[in-house]
Amino acid sequence: MKFLVINTDYPAFLTWLYAQYPELYVRPYAEQMQVRAASLFGFADFYSSHLIKLGHEAHDLFINNAFMQKIWAVEHGVSLGPDRELRFFLRKGFIPWYGRVSNFEWIQTILAAQIRYFKPDVLVNFAMNGVSTSFLESMKPYFSLLVGSGEPPILYEKDNWKIYDLVLAPSEGMTAHFRDKGVHAELFRFSFEPQTHMALDHHFSEEFPVSFVGSITKYHSKRYAVLQHLCSRLGEKIGIWAPTLNEIDNASPIHAAYKGAAWGSSLYQILLNSKLTINCHIDAAGEFADNMRLFEATGMGTLLITDYKQNLHTLFDIDKEIITYHNSMECVEKILYYLEHETERSAIAKAGQSRTFKEHTYDHRARELVDIVKKYL
Numbered sequence: 001m002k003f004l005v006i007n008t009d010y011p012a013f014l015t016w017l018y019a020q021y022p023e024l025y026v027r028p029y030a031e032q033m034q035v036r037a038a039s040l041f042g043f044a045d046f047y048s049s050h051l052i053k054l055g056h057e058a059h060d061l062f063i064n065n066a067f068m069q070k071i072w073a074v075e076h077g078v079s080l081g082p083d084r085e086l087r088f089f090l091r092k093g094f095i096p097w098y099g100r101v102s103n104f105e106w107i108q109t110i111l112a113a114q115i116r117y118f119k120p121d122v123l124v125n126f127a128m129n130g131v132s133t134s135f136l137e138s139m140k141p142y143f144s145l146l147v148g149s150g151e152p153p154i155l156y157e158k159d160n161w162k163i164y165d166l167v168l169a170p171s172e173g174m175t176a177h178f179r180d181k182g183v184h185a186e187l188f189r190f191s192f193e194p195q196t197h198m199a200l201d202h203h204f205s206e207e208f209p210v211s212f213v214g215s216i217t218k219y220h221s222k223r224y225a226v227l228q229h230l231c232s233r234l235g236e237k238i239g240i241w242a243p244t245l246n247e248i249d250n251a252s253p254i255h256a257a258y259k260g261a262a263w264g265s266s267l268y269q270i271l272l273n274s275k276l277t278i279n280c281h282i283d284a285a286g287e288f289a290d291n292m293r294l295f296e297a298t299g300m301g302t303l304l305i306t307d308y309k310q311n312l313h314t315l316f317d318i319d320k321e322i323i324t325y326h327n328s329m330e331c332v333e334k335i336l337y338y339l340e341h342e343t344e345r346s347a348i349a350k351a352g353q354s355r356t357f358k359e360h361t362y363d364h365r366a367r368e369l370v371d372i373v374k375k376y377l
């Protein structure tokens with residue numbers, strides 16, 4: 001089978017990536033894609049590389065990466081409109097005004113050309129909010145199966161998700177949500193790529209007692225409350241890495257623990273060098289565990305302390321492979337206990353890593369993906 005995998009990147013990550021490689025933006029598409037994959041950020045090329053190992057053809061697209069996508073367009077003779085265009089506005093509600101705004105039509109123009117070029121059997125869209133359902137419906141003659149993956153409470157309800165032949169959902173709750181909407185859905189959990197563990201510096205000198213790596217936004221009110229409490233109680237023992245703290249009150253103790261953003265390999269290095277790391281799910285997760293940090297942390301051999309969810313026991317053996325908490329006070333107690341009990345901490349972390357390597361890798365998920373889509377083709 002031929003797979004085309006669509007994704008988007010955080011603009012802040014793209015800014016960071018191209019700052020690391022100042023001349024990258026003018027390099028050929030294949031070279032930019034290689035550097036993007038080597039960053040290890042997000043899904044990188046983990047799905048596509050394992051699908052290829054299984055004998056399939058697979059290609060990744062990062063559709064909002066203007067440098068990479070527009071180079072592809074040049075290399076394939078795709079004509080694009082101007083980057084900015086003149087628009088009419090009513091300034092302050094009534095004053096006529098003209099101004100130039102960014103033109104993002106290039107995203108769909110190039111994506112349409114790529115879909116026509118690759119003609120995939122399976123189009124997998126990990127950016128359901130980033131590609132309109134009307135656009136995808138118009139492109140259906142060029143692929144056989146449309147597969148989506150997204151988080152339903154954040155997805156725009158106005159869109160017609162029924163155009164998807166199948167949606168992959170990372171938890172039982174999300175699977176039920178999509179099915180209630182009349183959409184075919186299958187449980188498809190997040191995972192870990194063991195090669196990331198091998199690729200890092202295992203002699204990195206800096207060690208972090210407690211870490212948290214992730215976003216803190218309006219979608220993370222519980223996470224915000226937990227981290228507030230941890231920072232006030234743990235002081236210098238905890239370090240926080242997040243893309244931004246723009247939504248955090250200036251008086252919050254989180255600011256004192258903030259170390260900046262961490263992308264890709266930097267994120268994994270922090271986890272590798274942490275005695276333990278904290279996880280707290282997005283509010284939309286409800287009672288179900290479903291985020292990438294579960295597998296990134298355990299995969300790196302770090303003790304994971306995560307908020308309790310009713311399905312966690314199906315992923316890990318609680319208290320033997322991971323540690324859970326029900327509130328921020330319990331979280332602090334367990335952090336302090338496992339900081340003082342290294343033998344127990346190391347044994348649980350090692351067992352968690354073994355479970356992730358045994359059941360939760362991208363190789364496992366690629367095989368599952370092939371089996372799932374075969375049922376719908």
